[in-house]
Amino acid sequence: MAYSEALPMREDTPEPPPLITVDVENDVRAKLSATWREKSGLWGWLTSTNHKSIAKRYIITALIFFALGGLEAGMIRMQLSRPENRFVGPDLYNQIFTMHGSTMMFLFAVPVMEAVGLYLVPLMVGTRNVAFPRLNALGYWMYLGGGVLLYAAFFMNTGPDAGWFAYVPLSGPQFTPGKRVDVWAQMITFTEIAALIGAVEIITTVFKQRAPGMSLNRIPLFVWAEVITSFMIIFALPAIVISSTMLATDRLIDTHFFNPAEGGDALLWQHLFWFFGHPEVYIIFIPALGMVSSVVETFTQRRIFGYPAMVLSMVSTAFLGFGLWVHHMFATPLPQLGQSFFTAASSAISIPSGVQIFCWIATIWSGRPRFTASFMFVLGFFFLFIIGGLTGVMVASVPYDLQVHDTFFVVAHFHYVLLGGAVFPLWAGFYLWYPKLTGRMLSERLGKWNFWLFFIGMNVTFFPMHILGLMGMPRRVYTYLPEMGWGGLNALASLGAVFIVASGVVFVVNVFRSLSVGAPAGDNPWNAPTLEWATSSPPPSYNHLFIPVVEGRDPLWDAAPGELSVVTGLRTDRHEGLVTSIMDAIPERRYEFKKETILPLLLAVFGGGSIVIAIFSPWGVTIGAIFTFIILACWFWPTISPDSDTPLARRRLP
């Protein structure tokens, strides 16, 4: 079917189609509100399958873990602030830095990036919910379970202590008896399930539920970023799935995957872990790129420069991201050809990153930048990420890497990349989208304080670590002698952490204060171009009153002023959405979303419970499988309800 046949555009029809009258709008609004009303109270909260409710608690949970990870970072800085400090002992210190890394990577960075996507993607592509709403709820509960497990164990002095990448043989049964590493391995099981579910949701939603007219070349860059990230999750996480399983069985039932005495291999762990772990960095970073594009476009009021180059850069970053895991292993015996290949691949990643930076600069250059707090965070991102990128190119070279391997130089590098490259864009995104989530504006004044304290604190904390690393200070030592001469720079770094904590406090104050006294936001306070701004703030449970029809890459800028083309004819008496074709988003069918239920929570409790049992006994897996099947059978068993299908098909077939 030709595109113009499927979607009669205004210019194709002799007379413009009629405007929808206010009466009709009110009628549809009343019906949709009734159909999509979320149950109130605790039961409603536990059974919700609305993507916005779930994504909001996802974001809040991730931010709580960010705060906990930050507290651990604060304790690390406190301990290292002077030589021979006795604030914490070596055993607790090992747990703290492992908890810090594991929390930030598995419980904050990946979940929060997916959560923002789960909130915004359905709004941005103009649909009513994610493709599989119940599965989405399960994803959140599993994630929460993983976090609770990790922290419950930590408070019982069973926090993992072998580093966030849990290298064998240190993490193996011989050198870390007890249950600490098992807790880590099963926390991974929880969070990997959650991340994979999020990825499946995002890809399916974007592939099949885009508003009519949103062909591939009109997808907002943030949505592209989330899709590309989701594909990375799908191909990278199986590596940690199987390696953490191997580690758990090595520890629990005496398999020998990593035991050299029986033909196992310690380096196998490093290969498998980093085949996941390096893409993980881009899984965190690519959504941030999408956020930067949204912010830059909004606050320069100019279409993003080089859209195809931006999309292709993100795709090639994702591909390259799978080809450079070995650069984490330059200090292990590698063939020389391997070293050269992975040095080249690691350096090559700077090319697509550079392309994007230049595209953003071109956009800002030719636009009218407004220096809001959100935009300041993006400028901060440019500065910090470029420094992190440059040290990245340095450590990509094997001889240099061998000098700084396992020193604070590496710590400095990846904090510049992760904080600068992901957290700053995330904060830019908070300032951009907070009005949409809450209907209130954040204070710009506090926002600027938030930015400057964070920016200064970040540099004061992490820049000295480059020098400490070059002076030879290794990572993961709980203290050092005064004669080493590292005291001054460490004290400076710890001082910087105070600024970061202060900026965090300002942010929290701003968020809570603005909830009540923030200026009302209106639908589109920034005059932004994407569809999430076409609905009210906060959006109603059904997202858009009518599914929009997209007529350009920047739907709200391309539409006639004050006017929006929309789809009619979807049923309002059930949770119905529109399925469109994958390339051109031509309407194909109507689609009923599953409604709210307690089953995802039950599955998370029983399935999750059996994962916890599996820390102690392999029978946990069997028990879990039985419960899972019973609950899934209830999940899929059909129920006849008046709104379950069209009248034609409601009767028993044939």
Place this chain on the structure above:
Amino acid sequence: MKRRAVLDVALLDDHSFSYRAPIWWGNLLMIFIEGAAFALMVVTYYYLRRNFNTWPPERTYLPDMGVSSINVVLQLISVAPMWYAAKLAFAHEPPEEVGRWLMLVVAFGIAAIILRAFELRGLHTRYDSNAYGSITWMILITHLAHLIAGSLETLLIALVMFKGPVERKHYTDTTVMAVYWYFVVGSWVALWLVVFVSVRFI
């Protein structure tokens, strides 16, 4: 903001098959995830090979070809009833008829699960003997989990076909289930070639 109605979708169907159905994509992504996991297990298998002088290790018999060959053939045959059930589902044939063919697939699935026990014995090693035993057991057990999950899901859809209020979306589920079953069988052919055949040549 004024809204202009440019497109009416009231007459669109609410049912579709194949790549037009969201569930088909969800299933495909699931296959990507599990396929990637199997691929990495194969990589691990050959990676660990380098740590041994002989493969299988000394004093370990070659894995038995007999039972495992029967199981491969059995699983390949099970594709036929699954394909036929999917064909009936595409044509919206009576649910009981679809269900009968699905039950035949379940029977094949149960047979394959039982044979897997003999295959494990035929490996002539244990998961805790050495790294060879660990990885071969891991591959067989992980695939066994797929056989069990696939059989149970097929059984569930068959039961819906016999008992449930059947809606047209269950026909889509049947065809998507078929795709998953093809993956379960296809991945076993690859894994069988690795664990039972290639071991004789490397």
